[in-house]
Amino acid sequence: MILHIGFDDTDSRVGGCTTYIAALLVEKLLSVGVEFSEYPNLIRLNPNVPWKTRGNGALCLRIKCDQNLQESVFDKVRNTIRENMNLEHEGTDPGIVFFEGAKIPREIQFFSNKTIQTMVNLSEARGLLRKHNASAIEYGSGLGIIGALAAIGETLDGDHTYELLTYRKARNRGTKRMLNPESVKQMNKETTPQTFGNIDPETGRVLITPRGGDPVLYGIRGETAEAVAKAHHMIETSEEIERWVIFRTNQGTDAHLSRLVPIADAEPYDAVVIQGTISSPPRLVPKRHRFFSISDGTGEIDCAAYEPTGVLRKVARDLKIGDAVKAYGGVRPQSDLHPLTVNLEKLEIITLTSKFTEQNPECPICKRKRMKSRGSGQGFKCVKCGFQSPKARKRLVEEKRSLVEGLYITSTRSRRHLTKPLSRYGREKTKRPSKMISCWHNP
Numbered sequence: 001m002i003l004h005i006g007f008d009d010t011d012s013r014v015g016g017c018t019t020y021i022a023a024l025l026v027e028k029l030l031s032v033g034v035e036f037s038e039y040p041n042l043i044r045l046n047p048n049v050p051w052k053t054r055g056n057g058a059l060c061l062r063i064k065c066d067q068n069l070q071e072s073v074f075d076k077v078r079n080t081i082r083e084n085m086n087l088e089h090e091g092t093d094p095g096i097v098f099f100e101g102a103k104i105p106r107e108i109q110f111f112s113n114k115t116i117q118t119m120v121n122l123s124e125a126r127g128l129l130r131k132h133n134a135s136a137i138e139y140g141s142g143l144g145i146i147g148a149l150a151a152i153g154e155t156l157d158g159d160h161t162y163e164l165l166t167y168r169k170a171r172n173r174g175t176k177r178m179l180n181p182e183s184v185k186q187m188n189k190e191t192t193p194q195t196f197g198n199i200d201p202e203t204g205r206v207l208i209t210p211r212g213g214d215p216v217l218y219g220i221r222g223e224t225a226e227a228v229a230k231a232h233h234m235i236e237t238s239e240e241i242e243r244w245v246i247f248r249t250n251q252g253t254d255a256h257l258s259r260l261v262p263i264a265d266a267e268p269y270d271a272v273v274i275q276g277t278i279s280s281p282p283r284l285v286p287k288r289h290r291f292f293s294i295s296d297g298t299g300e301i302d303c304a305a306y307e308p309t310g311v312l313r314k315v316a317r318d319l320k321i322g323d324a325v326k327a328y329g330g331v332r333p334q335s336d337l338h339p340l341t342v343n344l345e346k347l348e349i350i351t352l353t354s355k356f357t358e359q360n361p362e363c364p365i366c367k368r369k370r371m372k373s374r375g376s377g378q379g380f381k382c383v384k385c386g387f388q389s390p391k392a393r394k395r396l397v398e399e400k401r402s403l404v405e406g407l408y409i410t411s412t413r414s415r416r417h418l419t420k421p422l423s424r425y426g427r428e429k430t431k432r433p434s435k436m437i438s439c440w441h442n443p
C-alpha cells in the first residue's frame with residue numbers, strides 16, 4: 001500500500017521544529033521496514049496567515065509498506081509527534097492526516113494550492129477528509145490539519161527545490177552554533193547557482209543557520225539532491241550532527257505568488273500579484289518605509305516597501321505616476337491607521353512613463369549653452385555671445401529616469417521561504433525527479 005502522512009504545526013514560536021519530527025520519523029519508519037517512495041516533502045504554506053508559526057511549513061512523508069505494517073506505522077507517527085510537539089505553548093495546534101492511495105485526488109491538490117496562496121478554513125479541510133476517507137488526528141483547535149492535508153496535496157510535480165537540514169544534539173541546542181563561516185563562503189563559491197540563499201550578498205552574513213533554540217544546525221537549499229549533499233560535505237563544524245535529511249520542497253519557487261488578482265478582489269492575508277499603474281507618488285511612512293498606490297481599473301491599493309526590503313525601498317523612491325508595474329506580496333488587512341496594503345516581496349517595472357519637459361534651445365554658436373527667451377513670439381537670444389534667433393522654438397526633452405525596467409526582489413535577508421531568488425529564474429523544473437539519490441538521510 002502507498003501511504004501519505006501529512007503533519008503540521010507541531011512547533012511553536014519558541015522552538016521545536018516540524019522538520020525535526022520528520023527527520024526522526026525517517027529513521028523510525030525505515031526501522032519497521034517501510035520504503036520511502038519520495039524524499040520527505042517540506043511544503044511552505046501562505047506566509048501571510050496570522051496564525052502561522054515561524055515558517056508556516058508542513059510536512060508530508062510518502063511511503064510504501066505492507067498492509068500488516070499499517071498499525072505500527074500509525075503508532076510510530078502518533079507517538080513521535082506526541083513526544084516532540086510543543087503543546088504547552090499557546091498557538092500550537094498540531095494535526096496529522098493519513099491518506100492511502102497511489103493518486104492524490106485533484107480536489108485535495110486544489111485545496112493545497114489554495115492553502116499556499118490564500119486563507120482556507122477548517123471546515124473545508126474537514127469536509128475533504130470525510131469525502132476522501134482520510135483519517136486525521138487533531139490537537140488543540142485542530143487548525144494543524146489544514147497544513148497536514150495541504151502537504152499531502154502538494155505533490156511537487158512542477159517546479160521544486162531541495163533543502164538538506166542538519167540537526168543538533170539535544171545537549172547543544174540553545175548554544176552558539178559552531179560553524180566555520182569561511183567554509184560556508186567556500187561552499188557558496190563552489191556550488192552557486194546549484195545552491196542558493198547561503199549568504200546575504202549585501203552584508204556577507206551567513207544565512208544557512210537559524211537563530212535561537214531551533215534544533216536545526218544549518219540548512220542548505222539547492223536545485224538538486226546531489227547539489228545540497230555535496231555542499232553539506234563542504235561545511236566545517238566542530239559540533240556533532242545528530243542527523244540530517246534531504247527534503248524536496250516548494251521553497252524558492254514563488255508558489256504563493258502565481259495568481260494575478262484584480263485589486264477589487266484582493267483579500268486580507270492573501271498572497272497576490274497585482275498589475276497596475278502608479279496612481280500616487282511614493283511617500284515615506286513614517287521615516288523609513290516607502291508607500292505608493294497603484295490602480296488597475298477595478299480599484300486602488302497601497303503598496304509598502306519596508307525598510308528591510310532594501311532594493312525595493314530604493315526602487316519605490318523613484319517611481320512616478322503612470323509607471324506600469326506588477327506588485328507581488330501579501331495583503332495586510334486594513335486598520336484604523338492604514339488601508340488595505342500589499343507588503344511587497346517583488347516589484348516588476350513593466351514600463352516607465354516618459355515625461356517630457358520644455359527647454360529653451362541651445363545656442364548654435366556656443367553649443368551646450370541654452371539661449372534666453374526674448375519674450376512671447378520674440379525668439380531667443382544667447383546671453384554669452386549675443387546670437388539671436390527670432391525663429392528658434394522651445395524643445396521637448398525627455399526626462400531622464402534613474403530606474404530601469406525589470407524585476408526587483410526584496411533583499412536576501414528579508415525573503416520568505418517561498419520567494420524565488422533571481423538565480424532560480426530560468427531553472428524552473430517541470431517534472432519530479434525520476435529517482436532518489438541513495439544517500440539522502442543519516443541515520
Ligand SMILES: [Zn+2]
Pocket residue numbers: 363364365366367369382383384385386387
Ligand atoms: Zn552663444
